[in-house]
Each structure stands twice: as structure tokens, then as C-alpha cells.
Amino acid sequence: MSSLVGFLSLVFAIGINFYLFLSRYIFKFQKQKFNLFIRFSSLLTLLSFFSLMYAYVVSDFSNYNVFQNSHSNKPLIYKISGTWGNHEGSMLLWLSILSIFSFFFSFTKNIEDNFQKLTLIIQAFLHILFGLFIVFTSNPFLVNSILVNEGLGLNPILQDPGLAVHPPILYAGYVGYSIVFSIAIAGLFQNTDDEWLYVAKKWSLISWTFLTGGIALGSYWAYYELGWGGWWFWDPVENISLMPWIAGLALVHSLMMVRGEQAIKKWIVFLSILCFSLSVFGTFLVRSGILTSVHSFAADASRGIFILLIFFIVTGFGFLVFLLKEPKKSNALNLLFINKVSALVINNILMIIATLTILLGTIYPIIIEVLYNKRISVGGPYFNSTVIPIMIPGFLLMSIAPILSWQTNKINNSKKYVLAFIILSILVLIQSYFLDFNTWGFVGLLLGFWIILASIIAIFSSYKIKINIKFFKIINPHVAHIGVGIAIVGITCSSVFQNELDFNLSEGDKFNINGKTVLFEKIETTNEINFQSLRGKFLFDIEKNQSKEIEAGKNYYPVSKMITSEAGILHQWNKDIYFILGDQKNNEWFVKVLINPFVSFIWLGVVIMMYSGLIAVSRR
Amino acid sequence: MKLSHFFRVLYITILSFVFCAFKTLAVENIDERVKNLTLELRCMTCQNQSIYDSDAEFSNDIKKIVKQKLQEGESERDIKKFLVERYGEYILFRPLMNYNNIFLWSFPFILLIIGLFFVLIKTKTKKA
Numbered sequence: 001m002s003s004l005v006g007f008l009s010l011v012f013a014i015g016i017n018f019y020l021f022l023s024r025y026i027f028k029f030q031k032q033k034f035n036l037f038i039r040f041s042s043l044l045t046l047l048s049f050f051s052l053m054y055a056y057v058v059s060d061f062s063n064y065n066v067f068q069n070s071h072s073n074k075p076l077i078y079k080i081s082g083t084w085g086n087h088e089g090s091m092l093l094w095l096s097i098l099s100i101f102s103f104f105f106s107f108t109k110n111i112e113d114n115f116q117k118l119t120l121i122i123q124a125f126l127h128i129l130f131g132l133f134i135v136f137t138s139n140p141f142l143v144n145s146i147l148v149n150e151g152l153g154l155n156p157i158l159q160d161p162g163l164a165v166h167p168p169i170l171y172a173g174y175v176g177y178s179i180v181f182s183i184a185i186a187g188l189f190q191n192t193d194d195e196w197l198y199v200a201k202k203w204s205l206i207s208w209t210f211l212t213g214g215i216a217l218g219s220y221w222a223y224y225e226l227g228w229g230g231w232w233f234w235d236p237v238e239n240i241s242l243m244p245w246i247a248g249l250a251l252v253h254s255l256m257m258v259r260g261e262q263a264i265k266k267w268i269v270f271l272s273i274l275c276f277s278l279s280v281f282g283t284f285l286v287r288s289g290i291l292t293s294v295h296s297f298a299a300d301a302s303r304g305i306f307i308l309l310i311f312f313i314v315t316g317f318g319f320l321v322f323l324l325k326e327p328k329k330s331n332a333l334n335l336l337f338i339n340k341v342s343a344l345v346i347n348n349i350l351m352i353i354a355t356l357t358i359l360l361g362t363i364y365p366i367i368i369e370v371l372y373n374k375r376i377s378v379g380g381p382y383f384n385s386t387v388i389p390i391m392i393p394g395f396l397l398m399s400i401a402p403i404l405s406w407q408t409n410k411i412n413n414s415k416k417y418v419l420a421f422i423i424l425s426i427l428v429l430i431q432s433y434f435l436d437f438n439t440w441g442f443v444g445l446l447l448g449f450w451i452i453l454a455s456i457i458a459i460f461s462s463y464k465i466k467i468n469i470k471f472f473k474i475i476n477p478h479v480a481h482i483g484v485g486i487a488i489v490g491i492t493c494s495s496v497f498q499n500e501l502d503f504n505l506s507e508g509d510k511f512n513i514n515g516k517t518v519l520f521e522k523i524e525t526t527n528e529i530n531f532q533s534l535r536g537k538f539l540f541d542i543e544k545n546q547s548k549e550i551e552a553g554k555n556y557y558p559v560s561k562m563i564t565s566e567a568g569i570l571h572q573w574n575k576d577i578y579f580i581l582g583d584q585k586n587n588e589w590f591v592k593v594l595i596n597p598f599v600s601f602i603w604l605g606v607v608i609m610m611y612s613g614l615i616a617v618s619r620r
Numbered sequence: 621m622k623l624s625h626f627f628r629v630l631y632i633t634i635l636s637f638v639f640c641a642f643k644t645l646a647v648e649n650i651d652e653r654v655k656n657l658t659l660e661l662r663c664m665t666c667q668n669q670s671i672y673d674s675d676a677e678f679s680n681d682i683k684k685i686v687k688q689k690l691q692e693g694e695s696e697r698d699i700k701k702f703l704v705e706r707y708g709e710y711i712l713f714r715p716l717m718n719y720n721n722i723f724l725w726s727f728p729f730i731l732l733i734i735g736l737f738f739v740l741i742k743t744k745t746k747k748a
Contacts, residue, residue: 228669342739350735375709379713385714417626421629
């Protein structure tokens, strides 16, 4: 029953959007009526989504999608998250988020009526495209032709709180760029004043913040769930999310130039189209299954081709409009070597190069396989030795970029900065002599700390310190950059200075980590609702009274016959101690302990960046 | 101070420090070399995991082979060549820098040069 409601409301919503799309040419609407229709179709799409969710919650196995991807003995939260833990449901989630964005955009004030209407019509067009995609190739409301009372279960690796919220947040980022796309296209058509740039800035900041959160959640999940000790693997799926993130960052920065009346409208429109194109392209690569191997494409041919078609329509349409409807000539740029304008231009160039390099590295194996029928890998080492060196000048620039002037290429207090930089370099060099030396470690620490230090100097020497909201808005760019600096320090430390210790232990053994004694207490097995667990219990620092307990082990999910590893992590502010329980041999367990210094800094940096993203939304 | 000078100072400092860094790079021991090499090899039986990080049987075998060959004095290049002959280029996370992959490796740096040119041509060196 709920499936029927869901399907009908989905079709009805697409119909309304079709009607609205035609309204540009045939039926003219008044603004109020138009907006009401948009909101109504959004609510219908949401109704469709929630009826699918309802089917999951009540384990309605007459729905084929629920039967394929759910199981009645899962905890409630994974029944809910199971809604988007599969291809069909996640596409419906995509469409629902698109609708939510249209819904909120219809309430935007201070914006020209025609402009808003045109933006929403483009949104309606996107809704139709993705809606038809769902109805024809990925319908989550199909009826199960056989009568069953149990489902096949959700992939256990997805049964995790972090991964339950990761898709909606990530999608909010991806799909958020649809509204930026629509605004930019509408801006090209209407081409009246510059007001749309401010609107675009707001929405692109919102999308970027969501995307940041989504990516961070995904990599945090990889960190504790995969049990490999790392948190970023330059995996194709990760790269795909990174591309719109970097392009979106470039967009946000080039929209900053509006404030200096230096905006290059053409470039902004280009980036807006690029961001959404990359989002759709990412969806295509992930959803078509093309990524694991070119050959699995055949299995999902219709879906892959359909999304590819959408991708070409969106990108082609976007760039075609871009070429035909050139924006009004902007003022000539005041580019000096180096002032704020050229710093922002350099930043944009570097980010685009990084994006394109990641794009090439991600699709290169696919191209080679198609052309030469040969499998090759393009992995972390390639990206580390191309993307990172290219970004280094950008990292240097960003340390003081926010206080640069629009007009001149002079800087105040420059001696202070140079002195601080040299002292910092010596300190980092001394520190490196005491630890094992590593060039990347040295460069990373120097850059990270330099960004933090320069931003702090800039805040204290350029503004009067006050504690109020306005002040936090003014120093917001510096705060964002401090967040980046902190993240760089965390990334450098945890990847370069990671330490691995291997042990073979029997129950009751004691061993040593960094001078602390650890007791391998026992092995315990338990039966949970939907899995069996095997846990090694460790007591960390037993000499102290408050020794910490750590559990590391594996879970076995009988429904899908899969084993997942569950790392035990002891979080400390300056390091994570990461326990992995291996296999048993001759009554001894293999235990791998990784010491990851300053991982917490990465998450702290990300949180600061997201905070600044939100603050920037409220700043004109 | 002009900003371009300012960044020149920063750049020279960072480069000279990196130079010092390379100079002082200690001779790596064998485990270190095994680590560096196996980090760049794909575990063929896992999902996108390096041989160093993985504890799969396949990876442990390769680790042993790599260590043995390094001890026998073979160069990293020879070892990679040996592995490619056995398992194909798919095992290398760092694609070979050869004629076939010239586009892959030069692309970012060509873009960088174009970008640099663009900035240099468009900027006015004198104060406007």
C-alpha cells in the first residue's frame, strides 16, 4: 500500500514539474501560484520518499526493494538508513533533496521575481530528468512477485551510525549545487544586475558545508570501520566527492571577489556549471558500477547510460548556454603581483588544476582499459606527487590572503611575518631532528603551523579584538584558514608519523606500547540481534587505577555471510591508539597496534571549516 | 614591502629548508625500504588496499619476496619490473612513468605552466 502511495506521488510530482516547465512557454503563472505548485511538488516527492522509508520501517517485503535490502531483525536505525543504503532508494533520496532545495529557494526574498521563477523552472527540469530516471530504471516501488516473510538483509558494512547519516549529508552537498547551477543559468538568461551573485554565494556555501560534512563523515567511517588505520585512500569514490568539493571551494572564493567588485562573472558561471556537472558525473561513475571494473557496466547498462545521458544533457545544456549567452562584460580586473585579486585568481587556478588532475587520475584506468584492454592502477602515490606539490603555493598564499588589499600590492607588518616564518622554520627543523626525519613531514608541519600562525598574527594586528557576532564575521576567513592549517597538521602527523607495532599474544599476556603496559585480557564471543561478535579485550595502562578498556575484533553477519573488522580505538587528544585483532595461530592472536598522532586535529580542522562555512552564509 | 618580495622570501626559506632536509636524510634500513615499496603496491586480493597495509596472504607473500630481493641487493626498479611481469601493471599504485603514461604524468604540470603564464601575462607589475 505504502509503495503504491509512494509511486503515485512520485509520478504526480514529476507531472507537476513538467507542467511548471511548460509554463515558461505555454501557461503563464503568477508568482504566488507558481511557488505554491513548486512547494506542493516538493512535498509530494518527500511523501514518496517517506512512504519508501515507511515500507522499510515496517519491513514490508511485498516491496521488492525492501525485500532485497532489508531484514526484519535489524535495529530500527538501520531499517531507516536502509532506505538509502541501496541504489534505488539513494536516487529517491537524491531527488527528495533536490525538492527540498527548490522548496526553500521558493521562499528566498530580495530577489527578482522573474529570476526566481526561471531558477525554479530549471530546478523543475532537473527534477523531471532524475524523476524519469528513477521511474524507468531504478524504481524502488516495484512489487515483489513472490510471497516472502523475510528479506535478504543490508550490507553489514553499511550498518554503522556514521554511514547511516553520511549519504543524506553528502547528497545535500552534491544536490545543493543543482540550485547553484540553476541560479547561474538563470543569471545568464536574465543578465540584469549582480544581485544573483549574492544569492549564488549563499547557496554555494551551504552546499559546500554539507559536502565537507559528508566527506568527513565518510572518511571517519573508513577510519574506524574498515580497520586499515588510515582515513583517506584516494579511492575512486572518495576522489569523486573531492572533485566538486575543490571546485566548490574555488567557486566560494571567486564569489568573494564580488565584495571587491572584481567578480569575473563568466568564471563564476563556469564554476557553478562545473560543480553540478561533477556531482552528476560522480553519481554516474558510482551508480553505474563502472568504477570497480569497466565490465560490470553491462550489468547495469540502462542505468549507466541513462545517467550518462542526464550528465550530457545537464553539462551540454549548461555549457551551451554559457557559450551563447555571454555575461555582461565585467570590469577589468585589478591584477597586481600580488594583491587580493591575483591571490584569488591564483587560488582558483590551482584548485581547478587539482580538480582536473584528480579527474584524470580517476578516469585514466577506465580510459586505458577501454583503449588497450589493460588494467592499470592510479593510486595514492600519483595523487600525492601531483596534487600536493601543486597546492603548496596556494597554502603559502592562504596564510595571509584575507588581509591583502584589493588595490595595492603592499603589505603592512611584513617584517613580523617574515620573522615569524623563519623562527617557525627553525623550530620545525629542530623538531624534525628529534623525530625520524621526513621531507613531507617537514613541509606539511611547516605549512600547517605557518597558516595557523600567520592567521593569528593577522587577526591580532589588523583588527580590534571585540567579542561580538560582527567581529566573528569579520575574522571568519582567517578562522576558516586556521581550520585548514590544523587539518594539515593532523593529516601530516597521522600519515607521516604513523607507527606500527605487531604482537603475537595469548590471553593474559602483557605488552608494551609507548612505555605503557597493556594487558590482553581475554577473547569474548557474544550473539547480538543480527550478528555474532568476537572481541579481544585489552586494558590499556594497567599500572594506573583508571586503566582504559579497548575492544577490537570482528563481527560475523550470518544473513549476508560477511565478516567485518571492528577496530578498537583509544582516542587521546594528541594521538589515537588503534587496535586491530588479526587471526589466531597456534593459540596466539595476531594483534596490530597503530599509533596515529594528532588524528583528532583533522576532525577539529574540518569542524572549524564547517563552522566558517555557516558563518559565511550569514555574511553578505 | 611588496608582496611579491614577501612571497619570494617565504619560498626561498622553504626551499632551502627542504634542501637541508634532503641532505640530512638518513640511510634507510631494510624494513623502511620494504615499507616504502609495498605502500605503492596494490594487494590484488583486497579492495583498493596497499600491500603494506593489508594482512592478506597474498600481501604477506609479496612482503616476504620484496624483503628477500632487497636483501639480495636488487634495486626497487628490478623488483617492480619482476612484479609487473608476474601480476601486470595493475599491481602498481604509482603508474609507470613511461611513454604510454606521458599524458597522465605531464598533464598537471602542463596546466600549471599554462596557469602561470596566464597570471604573469595578466598581471601588471607596476602599481596601477
